[in-house]
Amino acid sequence: MGIRMPRIIHAKKLLRTSSFTAASTTSYVPKGYFAVYVGEQEKKRFVIPISFLNQPSFQDLLSQAEEEFGFDHPMGGLTIPCTEDVFINLTSRLS
Secondary structure, eight states, X not given: OOOOOHHHHHHHHHHHHHEEETTOSOOOOOTTEEEEEEOXXXXXXXXXXXXXXXOHHHHHHHHXXXXXXXXXXXXXXEEEOSOHHHHHHHHHHHO
């Protein structure tokens, strides 16, 4: 007997299909999406919908990024200061 979590599984699948590792050589971002880097030690690149920018919980992450990095992000793109698990959990609730 297992616990089914269809929203989390769907979100992980969505993120897995639209995410690239930080070491990826491609820089393609589809229209309506933007790339962020997430992780504590090793950063992973995620491509997420622009609609997330309107969500208060995602705006909280952006505020944390502003406090920690200002406008000087070490990866050259927007870096979110949280673990991958926290990020996936948050984005699964937004999807």
